[in-house]
Amino acid sequence: MARARTVLPDPSYEELFTRARNRLPGSQLPELAELRRQAWRRVCEIGLPTSRVEEWKYTSILGRVQKALPLLEATAPPLEQLKAAFAGGVEARRLIFVNGRLVPELSHTGGLPDGMAITSLERLAARQPERLAALTRPAEEEGSAFAWLNAAFWTSGAVVELAAGVRPQAPLQLLFFQDAREQAGMTHPRLVVRLGPGARLHLIESHLGEGEAGQWVNLVGAVELGEGAELVHEVMQAPPQSATLLARSRIQLAAGARLVRNIASLGGGLVRNETEVHLCGSGAEALLNGLYMPMEREHVDQFVRVHHEQPGCHSDQFFKGIVGGKARAVFAGRIMVYRDAQKTNAYQANNNLLLSDEAEVDTKPELEIFADDVKCSHGATVGALDPSALFYLRARGLPQAVAESLLTYAFAGEVLERVVDPHLRGQMARRVLDRVPGGGALEAEGLV
Amino acid sequence: MALLEIEDLRARVEGKEILKGVSLSLEAGEVHAIMGPNGSGKSTLAYVLAGRDGYEVTGGAVRFLGEDLLAMEPEERAAAGLFLAMQYPVEIPGVSNMYFLRQALNALRKARGEEEVKPGEFLKQVRAAAELLGMPQELLKRDINVGFSGGEKKRNEILQLAVLEPRLAVLDETDSGLDIDALKTVAQGVNRLRGGERAFLIITHYQRLLNHIVPDRVHVMVDGRILRSGGKELALELEERGYEGFAGKAA
Ligand SMILES: Nc1ncnc2c1ncn2[C@@H]1O[C@H](COP(=O)(O)OP(=O)(O)OP(=O)(O)O)[C@@H](O)[C@H]1O
Numbered sequence: 001m002a003r004a005r006t007v008l009p010d011p012s013y014e015e016l017f018t019r020a021r022n023r024l025p026g027s028q029l030p031e032l033a034e035l036r037r038q039a040w041r042r043v044c045e046i047g048l049p050t051s052r053v054e055e056w057k058y059t060s061i062l063g064r065v066q067k068a069l070p071l072l073e074a075t076a077p078p079l080e081q082l083k084a085a086f087a088g089g090v091e092a093r094r095l096i097f098v099n100g101r102l103v104p105e106l107s108h109t110g111g112l113p114d115g116m117a118i119t120s121l122e123r124l125a126a127r128q129p130e131r132l133a134a135l136t137r138p139a140e141e142e143g144s145a146f147a148w149l150n151a152a153f154w155t156s157g158a159v160v161e162l163a164a165g166v167r168p169q170a171p172l173q174l175l176f177f178q179d180a181r182e183q184a185g186m187t188h189p190r191l192v193v194r195l196g197p198g199a200r201l202h203l204i205e206s207h208l209g210e211g212e213a214g215q216w217v218n219l220v221g222a223v224e225l226g227e228g229a230e231l232v233h234e235v236m237q238a239p240p241q242s243a244t245l246l247a248r249s250r251i252q253l254a255a256g257a258r259l260v261r262n263i264a265s266l267g268g269g270l271v272r273n274e275t276e277v278h279l280c281g282s283g284a285e286a287l288l289n290g291l292y293m294p295m296e297r298e299h300v301d302q303f304v305r306v307h308h309e310q311p312g313c314h315s316d317q318f319f320k321g322i323v324g325g326k327a328r329a330v331f332a333g334r335i336m337v338y339r340d341a342q343k344t345n346a347y348q349a350n351n352n353l354l355l356s357d358e359a360e361v362d363t364k365p366e367l368e369i370f371a372d373d374v375k376c377s378h379g380a381t382v383g384a385l386d387p388s389a390l391f392y393l394r395a396r397g398l399p400q401a402v403a404e405s406l407l408t409y410a411f412a413g414e415v416l417e418r419v420v421d422p423h424l425r426g427q428m429a430r431r432v433l434d435r436v437p438g439g440g441a442l443e444a445e446g447l448v
Numbered sequence: 449m450a451l452l453e454i455e456d457l458r459a460r461v462e463g464k465e466i467l468k469g470v471s472l473s474l475e476a477g478e479v480h481a482i483m484g485p486n487g488s489g490k491s492t493l494a495y496v497l498a499g500r501d502g503y504e505v506t507g508g509a510v511r512f513l514g515e516d517l518l519a520m521e522p523e524e525r526a527a528a529g530l531f532l533a534m535q536y537p538v539e540i541p542g543v544s545n546m547y548f549l550r551q552a553l554n555a556l557r558k559a560r561g562e563e564e565v566k567p568g569e570f571l572k573q574v575r576a577a578a579e580l581l582g583m584p585q586e587l588l589k590r591d592i593n594v595g596f597s598g599g600e601k602k603r604n605e606i607l608q609l610a611v612l613e614p615r616l617a618v619l620d621e622t623d624s625g626l627d628i629d630a631l632k633t634v635a636q637g638v639n640r641l642r643g644g645e646r647a648f649l650i651i652t653h654y655q656r657l658l659n660h661i662v663p664d665r666v667h668v669m670v671d672g673r674i675l676r677s678g679g680k681e682l683a684l685e686l687e688e689r690g691y692e693g694f695a696g697k698a699a
């Protein structure tokens with residue numbers, strides 16, 4: 001008999017579910033309670049992945065999540081740290097989640113344009129519970145146990161809705177702060193973003209935190225872009241090293257819609273991003289830029305799938321990794337061109353810089369093409385700093401160590417300069433500098 | 449004392465001897481040109497002077513301002529006042545030209561025990577240099593040489609030269625890739641930077657450049673050796689006769 005690829009969740013989950021289910025938001029609603037039970041059953045059917053599951057070959061998460069952890073509660077977070085993470089400018093609207101729970105007093109969602117609504121799931125549970133099931137139900141074919149786990153255990157989340165043609169000037173920032181100074185535990189926040197036809201949104205998502213207590217964040221996002229809608233989604237992940245962050249997003253684009261997603265993973269003990277982009281209408285476009293920079297014993301896994309379902313769509317994946325210490329990075333990017341998706345343009349590049357002999361990168365670009373009239377390319381590199389660039393800088397007077405730091409920064413800079421919000425870009429740049437060996441000696445002023 | 453004194457310099461690349469005994473002496477304020485057929489070792493000489501890895505010196509000596517140049521790291525050579533404008537300038541995505549230039553200038557100043565340049569002063573200096581070379585300001589903000597045309601890259605090298613103010617500038621085929629107007633502009637730029645103590649070693653294939661930047665001496669390099677040296681008329685002679693007839697070429 002083949003060895004099991006997945007394992008049953010530890011009984012502690014069942015115990016927790018039994019104990020907590022009557023207190024979870026919306027539990028008074030039979031339909032939602034049933035959905036949570038059904039979701040829990042799906043978790044058990046699918047099981048939690050071992051490294052024998054192909055998609056989890058290089059990332060072993062089981063040790064961190066097999067046993068249930070207490071559901072996290074909000075705390076009084078360190079305000080200075082929160083403020084330091086504000087991005088999007090003075091006009092930005094902001095939702096702040098502490099330990100995965102929305103903190104309305106710290107959030108700012110006033111003065112939204114007509115046709116734009118930002119609602120928390122908790123609030124919906126109180127006011128319009130009948131909407132919850134539809135907003136939290138995974139797609140029937142959803143094969144990730146973690147997505148179902150989220151549907152069973154969510155306690156908090158946000159729904160962002162823009163009606164047709166609504167284009168707020170100000171960005172919206174979602175700030176997730178993990179206060180792990182005392183509490184260990186898990187949280188399963190959920191995010192729903194819906195843009196009507198022609199709507200446009202600049203969404204910023206920041207993850208940070210503090211403390212040594214182990215926390216696990218199991219974030220699930222569902223994004224739908226109507227015809228011609230445009231979403232710029234910029235993500236900085238810098239939770240404490242004690243944290244595990246699993247972020248799964250499913251993004252659907254209707255005809256002519258445009259997605260720009262810039263994501264930088266600059267912290268966290270284990271971070272895995274699962275990004276599924278569905279180009280469901282012709283002429284849709286998705287630009288995915290990513291930077292990851294695990295150091296010490298950190299682990300980052302970028303799992304990206306772009307589904308070209310309709311003709312004439314364009315996608316471009318540009319991911320760069322800098323891996324130091326004993327860290328490990330995984331990039332698994334797949335382009336899938338469906339049979340009808342003629343005139344597809346799909347590109348993917350994954351370039352990695354190894355800073356130490358003990359660092360490791362596993363990169364697996366994949367193409368599955370079932371249409372014939374397509375332009376696709378993919379490529380992956382793993383290497384060290386370019387000697388001719390190093391010489392160029394030294395020949396202009398930069399000491400070797402400085403030249404190396406600068407080139408390492410530059411490697412990341414190529415992604416950073418695509419980040420639209422200058423505040424977020426600055427925050428990312430500082431974190432990158434903190435991570436670049438000798439980066440402290442580089443002058444920050446003027447770097448991106 | 450000569451500014452640069454190259455004595456019987458021999459060097460290998462990938463185990464193959466390329467420089468087979470080069471001797472050359474250059475005084476402060478002078479402009480020398482080196483001409484020679486493809487593959488004769490001109491760029492190799494330039495790289496050996498600048499200290500690039502992979503170029504193994506097997507004999508001879510180079511003194512720069514009386515110091516043993518070959519014992520120095522590339523950045524020490526830069527700090528001592530050596531500048532190499534490269535035949536193929538490197539593209540470095542992720543860092544802006546302007547940032548790089550300021551760091552380079554400050555690194556040189558620091559190595560010489562001088563103060564950092566004031567931001568306003570730096571800006572003025574760069575603007576002036578850009579104007580001198582007819583270089584759009586826009587290029588300064590872009591990443592180092594990324595997306596620059598061949599000619600823009602060459603101009604960028606001379607811009608760096610103008611800002612970093614070395615004692616000796618080695619220009620490796622700065623003229624190739626420049627259009628006629630750009631050639632004039634760059635030559636004018638170089639001429640403005642000429643004079644005083646600053647010296648130039650100009651590697652070129654074309655007499656045309658030397659019409660604009662008139663050299664004090666012309667050297668002909670063939671097969672890793674300088675076979676002949678003369679005044680500026682030597683370049684004209686080469687233009688007419690080519691390298692044919694230079695001993696060693698056939699060897
Ligand atoms: N890295 C290298 N590996 C192997 N051979 C090399 C390398 N660099 C230079 N050479 C060889 O050394 C010789 C001299 O090259 P060099 O670039 O110095 O010539 P050059 O005089 O500058 O020519 P050109 O006028 O074409 O620029 C050539 O035969 C070249 O192939």
Ligand SMILES: [Mg+2]
Nearest residue numbers: 490491492535
């Ligand atoms: Mg050459």
